[in-house]
Amino acid sequence: MTGTESSPGADTALWPAPLAPGAVDATVTVPGSKSVTNRGLVLAALASEPGWLRRPLRSRDTLLMAEALRAMGVGIEETVSAGTGADGPGEAWRIIPAGPQGPAAVDVGNAGTVMRFLPPVAALADGPVRFDGDPRSHERPLHGVIDALRALGVRIDDDGRGCLPMTVHGTGAVAGGPVRIDASSSSQFVSALLLSAPRFNQGVEVRHVGSALPSLPHIRMTVDMLRGAGAAVDTPESGGEPDVWRVTPSALLGRDLVVEPDLSNAAPFLAAALVTGGRVTIPDWPERTTQPGDELRRIFTDMGGSCELTDAGLVFTGTGRITGIDADLHEVGELTPVIAAVAALADSESVLRGIAHLRLHETDRLAALAKEINDLGGDVTETEDGLRIRPRPLHGGIFHTYEDHRLATAAAVLGLVVGGVEVENVATTGKTLPDFPGLWTAMLGAGADPAAAAAVSGS
Ligand SMILES: O=C(O)C1=C[C@@H](OP(=O)(O)O)[C@@H](O)[C@H](O)C1
Ligand SMILES: C=C(OP(=O)(O)O)C(=O)O
Numbered sequence: 001m002t003g004t005e006s007s008p009g010a011d012t013a014l015w016p017a018p019l020a021p022g023a024v025d026a027t028v029t030v031p032g033s034k035s036v037t038n039r040g041l042v043l044a045a046l047a048s049e050p051g052w053l054r055r056p057l058r059s060r061d062t063l064l065m066a067e068a069l070r071a072m073g074v075g076i077e078e079t080v081s082a083g084t085g086a087d088g089p090g091e092a093w094r095i096i097p098a099g100p101q102g103p104a105a106v107d108v109g110n111a112g113t114v115m116r117f118l119p120p121v122a123a124l125a126d127g128p129v130r131f132d133g134d135p136r137s138h139e140r141p142l143h144g145v146i147d148a149l150r151a152l153g154v155r156i157d158d159d160g161r162g163c164l165p166m167t168v169h170g171t172g173a174v175a176g177g178p179v180r181i182d183a184s185s186s187s188q189f190v191s192a193l194l195l196s197a198p199r200f201n202q203g204v205e206v207r208h209v210g211s212a213l214p215s216l217p218h219i220r221m222t223v224d225m226l227r228g229a230g231a232a233v234d235t236p237e238s239g240g241e242p243d244v245w246r247v248t249p250s251a252l253l254g255r256d257l258v259v260e261p262d263l264s265n266a267a268p269f270l271a272a273a274l275v276t277g278g279r280v281t282i283p284d285w286p287e288r289t290t291q292p293g294d295e296l297r298r299i300f301t302d303m304g305g306s307c308e309l310t311d312a313g314l315v316f317t318g319t320g321r322i323t324g325i326d327a328d329l330h331e332v333g334e335l336t337p338v339i340a341a342v343a344a345l346a347d348s349e350s351v352l353r354g355i356a357h358l359r360l361h362e363t364d365r366l367a368a369l370a371k372e373i374n375d376l377g378g379d380v381t382e383t384e385d386g387l388r389i390r391p392r393p394l395h396g397g398i399f400h401t402y403e404d405h406r407l408a409t410a411a412a413v414l415g416l417v418v419g420g421v422e423v424e425n426v427a428t429t430g431k432t433l434p435d436f437p438g439l440w441t442a443m444l445g446a447g448a449d450p451a452a453a454a455a456v457s458g459s
């Protein structure tokens with residue numbers, strides 16, 4: 001497998017988003033979590049014994065992570081497990097730790113998790129590791145990781161902008177110790193340092209200095225998974241200082257981990273129930289999780305739906321009525337595009353706050369959402385830290401996606417109830433969601449007619 005085989009490239013093809021034939025009523029099995037899969041791969045690669053990842057996400061971001069670890073000498077075998085119950089049947093990856101070794105070359109694509117989580121791993125390699133990726137990877141911030149590793153004694157050659165491309169000159173060991181970083185532009189800086197820290201000679205003490213950290217649930221996920229692999233971690237929530245995390249040096253255990261469904265990628269499917277007044281069931285929704293997507297239960301309930309966690313999974317029901325919200329999405333920023341799409345279809349204004357850092361995601365998500373929804377007749381304005389969305393009747397047209405998977409799924413939600421929405425480069429959803437168009441049309445069943453949407457737009 002390679003990460004590049006599902007690369008979105010500069011695809012300008014248009015996908016006629018299918019109109020919903022009526023109220024959606026479907027069960028949708030959502031593939032595994034990107035964030036859990038990529039943390040699981042890194043921790044397994046640094047462990048002192050082999051481990052398993054079951055039901056891993058197989059998408060561009062996770063295949064790039066696997067390829068990069070292989071390039072550094074880690075063994076990753078893909079098997080199909082025939083077991084029953086929680087551990088099978090299904091795909092399972094066996095990870096055999098080795099190295100890490102250089103020289104190696106890593107293609108990060110546009111995966112934040114790969115470009116941020118792997119430089120500390122490369123610092124432990126016994127040779128140089130070159131990092132490069134999509135053009136957008138040259139613009140996404142990496143200074144928190146670069147500056148921290150340099151402060152910990154690691155040599156890095158870059159062009160001085162705090163971004164890719166760069167080469168990390170691993171020497172086989174990292175001293176570790178205390179480090180201060182400004183992670184206000186991405187929580188992934190903190191997660192990156194913590195994930196490799198058990199293998200640093202002195203572990204690490206990461207102190208965030210700067211304005212508020214985004215995406216705290218993702219840092220909790222990092223801590224939770226580190227502890228699951230046997231690491232000792234002190235956090236602000238476990239009685240430590242605010243904005244300080246400490247990891248003690250230790251061996252990491254090889255785990256047998258079942259990856260939860262990607263709850264952020266459940267967003268468009270739940271939104272389909274909300275905007276069509278239908279019902280969608282997502283099997284295997286965890287009772288407890290660190291995934292930010294769990295907040296969808298509260299957010300989409302506030303927007304007019306209702307949900308119940310049953311033995312069959314999360315059952316989410318819409319009434320057809322959609323209410324605007326005033327919400328701080330600072331901790332759950334990756335949910336924004338789909339929430340913005342739903343808000344554009346609501347019966348009252350929405351204000352989405354606390355998400356200025358989305359300007360540095362796959363694309364400038366605030367600018368892109370405002371432009372694309374407005375081009376369909378909407379009224380979206382950018383605020384200093386988010387979006388103000390005043391619902392207006394929308395019409396069909398091309399929705400550009402800027403190689404951003406979440407822009408494409410947001411457009412599909414609009415297309416359920418707005419005739420003639422055409423989504424540019426829907427293949428970009430492959431960053432985290434394999435075969436999104438297939439899952440989407442299966443959800444809509446036989447009644448969905450993509451041609452109808454294409455006909456309305458005159459394409
Ligand atoms: O650690 C992770 O797995 C992620 C952290 C968040 O990044 P930021 O803190 O950069 O927003 C999130 O948006 C991203 O999709 C995944
Ligand atoms: C911001 C995201 O991804 P990344 O891991 O590339 O930062 C995202 O998936 O919404």
